[in-house]
Amino acid sequence: MSAQAESEHHDADEHTHSGSRHGTFKDYLIGFVLAAVLTAIPFWIVIYDVFRNPKVGAVVILIFAFVQIVVHMVYFLHMNSKSEGGWTVLALIFTAILVVITLAGSLWVMSHLDANMMPMSPEHMRNMP
Template sequence: MKTDTHALQPASGEHAEHHAHGSRQSYLIGFGLSVILTAIPFWLVMTGVLDKQVTGLAITVLAAVQIVVHMVYFLHMNTRSESGWTMMALIFTIIMVVIGLTGTLWVMHHLNVNMMPGHDMSTMP
């Protein structure tokens, strides 16, 4: 069924609408948000108004938000383009990245901590 409708549509218009470029307004909104979301973390770190842990958490959250802003306003991510396959590829990649990053950091951090020179093995159970 799906292939039928695909074949019946005119070839030219179909793929053009999948890759909409957004409008001047959407680019400017994305740019404005990005400027704000870039300026705040730089300001936080350069002035040091908050303590280090809170600053670290804040800039991580702001980076995540800015990545989403870029994805939506600049890369025009949505669930409809290419019948949702770009979103599927993105979700798969995010899963791989999360597994890779957390796994690496978790394992290697503990390896690093436990293999420090001078670590007294006799204290281990």
């Protein structure tokens, strides 16, 4: 009798657990609205040339992209530090570090190499074999 009650309790527990892992309609709706706003603003900035200085605009839209990636991770991919005992977050952090090293390293090193290259005019380029 008590074992049956326990297994029933266990089943119910498992059900709510799997329910929380998928998120709710409200989660998706919040994520969708946030993502739509975070997408619309960068397009607006670039199409209407809101910032006179393109470098400032670039930094601002990169910040928007970063925030939107976090929104997607939380509301659509349901990332949290507890899922799979923290292993998903650990894999994500590891990947993020590698991505930052790859991107920043490539851009940094290649821009320095580029500064040492011989300049080539468009006319030279057109006559290339």
